[in-house]
Amino acid sequence: MPTLDLSAEHRAALDRPVWSALTSGHRALAEGAAHARRYPAAIAPFAAMSDDSDAAWSELADLAKKDVVAIVTPAPPVDLHGLDARFSASVRQMVAVEAVDPVGDAVIEMLDQRDIPAMLELTALTKPGPFLARTHELGRYIGIRDGQRLAAMAGERMRLDGFTEISAVCVHPDYRGRGYAQRLITDLMTAIRGRGETPFLHVIDDNHAAIALYERLGFMSRTTLCFTVLRPSDR
Template sequence: MPIHPALHAALDRPVWSALEGGHRHLALGGPLAKRYPREIGPFAALADDSPQAWEALAALLLPGEAAMLVTATAPVRAPGLSLTPLDPVLQMVATRDLAPATLSFSVLGEADAPEMRELAGLTNPGPFAQRTHELGEFLGVRAGGRLAAMAGERMRPDGAVEVSAVCVHPEHRGQAYARHLLAERTRRIMAQGNQPFLHVYPSNRGAIALYESLGYVVRRQLHLTRAELSS
């Protein structure tokens, strides 16, 4: 799947592109800095690297609160903010369509949110707050009356959708749930005419091998930075 140059530029700035695009209805802030609501997640972004943009981001934070930045280059200065570099991530993009999942799954909703947060807490797929499940469609597999696995959506730049929160309960591993849900999530995103993408730590070789087996390839490395008000 060839990626249009404009989409490459959007994927280099996934948080900003999402808050300007498919998640504009969730965006807090203004033209220089935006963030997701606290109860959805810690991600924030800047329009540029100007002092005015950093000051606008600082105005969106409470004392003791941290924002997570995802950028193509690591920021080195931030007036009014303290920056902490975190481990970088690999951004991977899907390159082929996939067959529908062959296992029984359901679309998760508001009633499933407590179980979704519990599963995320057990498996740590990334930040998962009180309303993270509102970012997009989540698919789940139930076994023995409990949520055994799920896969959802997170950032939504125009023309692309991030696959996120792919996690399996420790008691239900070895059933290929992650593979089936990831494949179905990818297929559904492509069916809507969007480019699936995801983020993974370079050290997570098992997950990378799974993603590669389903046609995902590394597009580039992105930097994660924690930003909080200077004390």
């Protein structure tokens, strides 16, 4: 049976995936200062801190004045330093430990800015997680169409040194049960591995159907993280 064998450096990076992405693969997109950074608000709500110091929380509060921020941490934050938690959830981080051949034969198309309205409509309906008008700029997004209708999509979100996150996996309710999610995920996995990187993803911890699918596709649960949406207490 495959095992998850990661170096201490990689484990530390995956424990703080947002900070790791904003200081490596997505550093060019980072807004903020030395101890707290975020993605541009139109791309993603994610922000992160270098550590749990007062200075880091102060910088995060400054970033939250612009728009709400979402942090992903190894444990639920105890002291929010004057910020309010708008939403919190436990998410499971899964890392691909097996190379899986592409599944299915549905035609896959690249998605770009011309597809933004359809992508926003599908993600609003299926709610795979935060997806905004410029989220597609984070990486490669692909989809399956039925005529002009976007039936399913998935793409790449956070990029860390050596790792790329698969995200926004969603299928319109009218097209479920056709293997479209597997088709898209395995295509992304093949492309990510082709760059010499390892695919990983996050899923709400009680989404048992999705977890079972990811396990069939070669992903292994690594840890549980806390997803928290924060805003200033005076908003």
